[in-house]
Amino acid sequence: MAKLLQVENLQTQFLTSAGVVRAVDGVSYDVDEGETVALVGESGCGKSVSALSIMRLVAEPAGRIVGGRILFQGRDLLGLSEEEMRDVRGRDIAMVFQEPMTSLNPVLTIGRQLTEGLEIHLGMQIEAARARAVELLGMVGIPDPARRLTQYPHQFSGGMRQRMMVAMALACNPKLILADEPTTALDVTIQAQILELMQDLSRRLGVAMLIITHNLGVVARYADRVNVMYAGRVIERGTAGEIYANPRHPYTLGLLRSVPRLDEPIRAKLDPIEGQPPDLTRLPPGCAFAPRCAYRVDRCAEVPALTAVGAPGHLSACWEAERLAKEVAA
């Protein structure tokens, strides 16, 4: 399938009084048309910043994209004018935010917020836009959509607001939806509903999704492919099944082991990763995970490149990927 989005060697930095924060440090990944790709990692690993970089919404002047390319349908988004970029935002690439409670404007009606993008990006008349808004609300499973359009966000529950966010994202038939922690602020039961809804709609409408999350459960169920990020870099990539069954990076392995499982004895201890995530202003030379790594060797002073391991399409940035595989299997 054709590549929809290709992020190549993206580097985004923030200038702070403490120094330069390398939030995204040479990240590459891609998304095929209609595919669901996950970016996984702990807080502060640069996954949200990489999504904001795609939209070119990194807060300037502190934040800057200093290098790399972001090819969307073959066009480099970093080379577009602000005017051209505005046309891409909302129409070709839409975003679903983490906080459904604060991502909707409290003083505008639901209907206004849905129709605004349609009028601006697709040049729809008010009547047509309203009809489309009713259709969209129905599509995301909000009952009685015509009446709901006249309501304000405070009259919606958290789950309904996130449905509304999904409807807003889908409004202009985008090719790609960036979902930044779309379910983190929701109840567990609602989380599943929203994810099912997003997956169903993305399949039916052929929209590709980039899901950014720290929730490995979300990844396992809904992503086709997974990129694991650590300290501003992608350290492992593969299909969701591969990553779960055969993790080839010590960090991924650590993440998987620190998740409580239902199929293990209740009193089994969790196995957290030792140490703290590194300070992004003072990254260690070489592999950033090395100071916390149980498989550390002398070569870790050099940065390992993402190299093919095992199954096709499975890549790991670890010198000791082979040894890890053997020991885990044993």
Place this chain on the structure above:
Amino acid sequence: MAVTKETLETLTNTEPARPRWLQAAIDFTRKRPLGALGAVIILLMTLIAVTAHWLAPYDALATDYGAMLASPSSQHWLGTDAYGRDVMSRIIYGSQTALIVGLGASLIGGTLGALIGVASAYFGGRIDLIVERFMDVLISFPLIILALAVVAILGTGLTNVMLAIAIPMIPRCARVVRSSALAVREMPYVDAARAAGFRDSRIVLRHMLPNVMAPYLIMVTAFLGQAILLEASLSFLGLGVQEPVAAWGLMLRGAAVEFAETAPWMAIFPGVAISLAVFGFNLFGDSLRDALDPRLRTQ
């Protein structure tokens, strides 16, 4: 025990149904009687201004040289001035000038200030810094001095006086609105609007401005009283509206000073009108501020 139809009705119909605006007005009066008093004064003043034509016993501009400096009597309830013009009629017509200048100046100044404040907060960085420092310069002049300077440039007359009073208001409103807009700027829905591909101007006008309506309304009502006072001051100094237009500040000037001992009614009654109007607008403005402040809402 069976629930009878009557008990159900008394349970569900404890309060007679009232229109929502009336209920809101009653609640406001109950919680803030002083504010309601202010509102009554404002309403009365507006009513007088609108019906001045029918209400005034005499033409505000008609001179009567047979009754110059007449003391209050059954013919001229509040006396006459040095040209024999009826003071009560001039006060009644003067309310029009006061309201037009007060409302006009507050709305123009408040709206421009709010726009500048929100835009400054939205763009931030260097733009914010430059705009704010410029506002600092403007705000460092006392209201009356800046208004005097503007009149000196534009000249006198109703429109120019309105502008002269509106301009000193701009930085004051801009500063207050900006501080609210800074908080709005950080809300995810502003980022969401940017991610939806909207223009900066649309985000400022349609998404951020409606979210700072509360401080905007408070500033406008709080400034109304000041604007009326400022108009009176400018007119008193001869830099506001010009004779023979009926204006309260104008009535305190000239002959009123000259004959202050022999015909005090010429100065007292317009003075009372100014004080009452300013008092009313300030009371209402203060109460509105309290009512719109979410932190005080529970009290």
